[in-house]
Amino acid sequence: MKKNKLIKYLTAASVLLVSVYFVITSVNFLQPAAFIDLMNYDITFKNVFFNFRIPRIWTAFAIGSALAVSGTVFQALLRNPLADSYTTGVSGGAAFGISLALFTGGGSLSASLYAFGGSILSVVIVYFIQKKFSIFSNVVILAGVALSMIFSSAVMFVYAVSESREVHKAMLWLMGDLSIARYELLPPVFIFIIILSGVLLLYSKHLDIISLGKEYTVTLGISSASIRNIFFCAAVLTSLSVLLGGIIGFIGLMIPHLIRKIFSPKHFILITVSFFCGGIFLAVCDTAGKIAADPFELPAGVMTGFIGGLFFIYSAIRRKS
Secondary structure (H helix, E strand, O other): OHHHHHHHHHHHHHHHHHHHHHHHHOOOOOOHHHHHHHHHHOHHHHHHHHHHHHHHHHHHHHHHHHHHHHHHHHHHHHOOOOOOOOOOOHHHHHHHHHHHHHHOOOOHHHHHHHHHHHHHHHHHHHHHHHHHOOOOOHHHHHHHHHHHHHHHHHHHHHHHOOOHHHHHHHHHHHOOOHHHOOHHHHHHHHHHHHHHHHHHHHOHHHHHHHOOOHHHHHHOOOOHHHHHHHHHHHHHHHHHHHHHHOOOOOHHHHHHHHHHHHOOOOHHHHHHHHHHHHHHHHHHHHHHHHHHOOOOOOOHHHHHHHHHHHHHHHHHHHHHO
């Protein structure tokens, strides 16, 4: 048993190392020696790498980390393996915010802030709903779905009265295109993501108990205030990811599933490993999107959608067999 675990851990570590190497050096499939030569002798390449490539890698890492951690938490809170970062309707609120910003003539910075505002609005509405009922109630999931439907209708209305050029900009953001991300927002937002992930890590024992069900939660004295704090931290994490790079799906569903199977269902390990694996996974998807359809770029959200869809089809077939 220990030998099998060791093999799993070594395999996972190897995959992570290869992924990091791929993300850093895959600008034109560079070999290590060629990459080092370019860094030493090509000033233009060096400037592009540090001023554009590195910020984009860190942006992808920050978004992926936030989505993976918040997905892990929502799956524990709602005791639903299909719950993810966007269960609270955050994606719908963000989409409406972006569409409204572009319709009113705002730039990309205002679009980011409108998206953050829309996602926070959705979080606040669901927060008060779960406060009235219970985090264990299906009403929370239904409220998130209903909010997403309402916001989607509002987005369609905005598109109907907007110019096609503005609609195209909004669509790029909704597809999670990191080429239009606001890199200047990365340092403060990433700091908040790290802080909120650390706070959720402190609640890891609570999440272990909560995931067992309502009876254990009540019996072992997990307070409603603690549950609300966990919920709000996870929802704000999702909102911060939207603020950085738009709407990117499946990471909050897929990464926790894999980490739970490979490593451990204990939430201290689950949150920690999901943080790093989610970030690296999105950075890999973004890099693959840059080179898969050269000279065009596939948005990171498109890549995660393809991979996530195939992953869940495979999981459903395997479970049935």
